[in-house]
Amino acid sequence: MRNKLQVDAARPCSSSDGAGFEYPLGDVRYDGPDPSKEDGLATFAASLRSSFGTPLYECVLQWPEAWAGWYEGGSRLIWGECIFTGAGSGLDNTVSSAFDWNSTTMYLAHTFTCSDAEGLEGLAIGSIELNLNCTTTDEGSSYCVPESTSSGTRPELNIATTSIPSNPGNATSPCADTSGQYWSWSVEDWFRKYKMEPGATPTDPNAIHADTGPWFTLRSWRTGNTFDCSPSAPHDGIFVGPCSSSRNETTTTTASFVFNSRLNTLLISERWTCDDGSSSSEASGILFMQAACNREFNSDDFTCTSGPVWLGTEGV
Structure with a gap:
């Protein structure tokens, strides 16, 4: 990795x-x-x-x-x-x-x-x-x-x-008065496998087969929440998946993702509902996801991994 x-x-x-x-x-x-x-x-x-x-x-x-x-x-x-x-x-x-x-x-x-x-x-x-x-x-x-x-x-x-103001590692309600804080996330422990014949290129949409899509951990810098993310089937090069709380706890914050394997773009969305049910909202960010993909010995199987990658929303 x-x-x-x-x-x-x-x-x-x-x-x-x-x-x-x-x-x-x-x-x-x-x-x-x-x-x-x-x-x-x-x-x-x-x-x-x-x-x-x-x-x-x-x-x-x-x-x-x-x-x-x-x-x-x-x-x-x-x-x-x-x-x-x-x-x-x-x-x-x-x-x-x-x-x-x-x-x-x-x-x-x-x-x-x-x-x-x-x-x-x-x-x-x-x-x-x-x-x-x-x-x-x-x-x-x-x-x-x-x-x-x-x-x-x-x-x-x-x-x-x-x-800039951030809140890594300390969960804070998105409904709290933290208007100066910036919404951002860290994509960690990225894992993906697929098959590709020798001589083919991953930019060819017909070259990749048996694609598992991405599995990863999502960490919210704004709320401190961590999520385990994995794709739902079926797919056609576009992987959509839910992200569940890594701590298996009940939370008013949820997350999901969309990964376009042809463009290598990862759309992250985090949604929340205020504890009193007064309002709900959403923040999202986009990542051009690069990952090191290695061919397994004497095989058409590729495994892609990556260390932590940060993504935000707009510029500051």
Whole structure:
């Protein structure tokens, strides 16, 4: 299982809300759909560097071009994991990014162990508006990279993040007065199996067979609730499933998911009813789910796993 957690991954949380952090950006690139393919997918990729300039995390997002970074072109940002490269010491437990093509704004969120508060985690979110220069090739494809400086060099870009109110590990009623808190989740212990013949690619909808769909644990940063999620049958590349309380306890909060195996998008929804029955509501987030899929020895069976991945709602 891929796991980004580092034994020294910690940041101070004593200043709590409002603490600031910064990541230097390395290579940044947006690619439009490949004209030789029919999937119409656009890709955004960015590298986060350490203070020494080495690539520390690689962020990749992909969605249908018309969505422009928003789920079905709506009001929910599509978040994706930034994978730890191992080329240094990470200070974060998870790192995720999102990209709004309409405003060319990159969002970054990272969670970290509090070095000064045992058992607690912090959350910081930030954004940067990118000035992109786009080119169309003779083959009809297009790509965009940050515009060069007046001297023709790559600009120095840094994305700053700020700690925001969060409530990891401590369940709080969604009906409480916590308007300053941010809705987000952690997808953990991801597991999926399928069969694929040699030479085929997982982007081919006809290449994958006997797909179990995803099984995972969902942890709500807002309420502290944890859920066990698994798909319901039948499916046609779209897996829908309920999430039951991991503690087998009665709760007014429920969760569910929809996983599109063709686009690798995971829609998470958490719903709640106030204890007095006065109102009910829902929060949801979208994740472009990357997972390490390994072929079993001398077999057509693939097993996909992943460490914790954070996803949120809108940018902050």
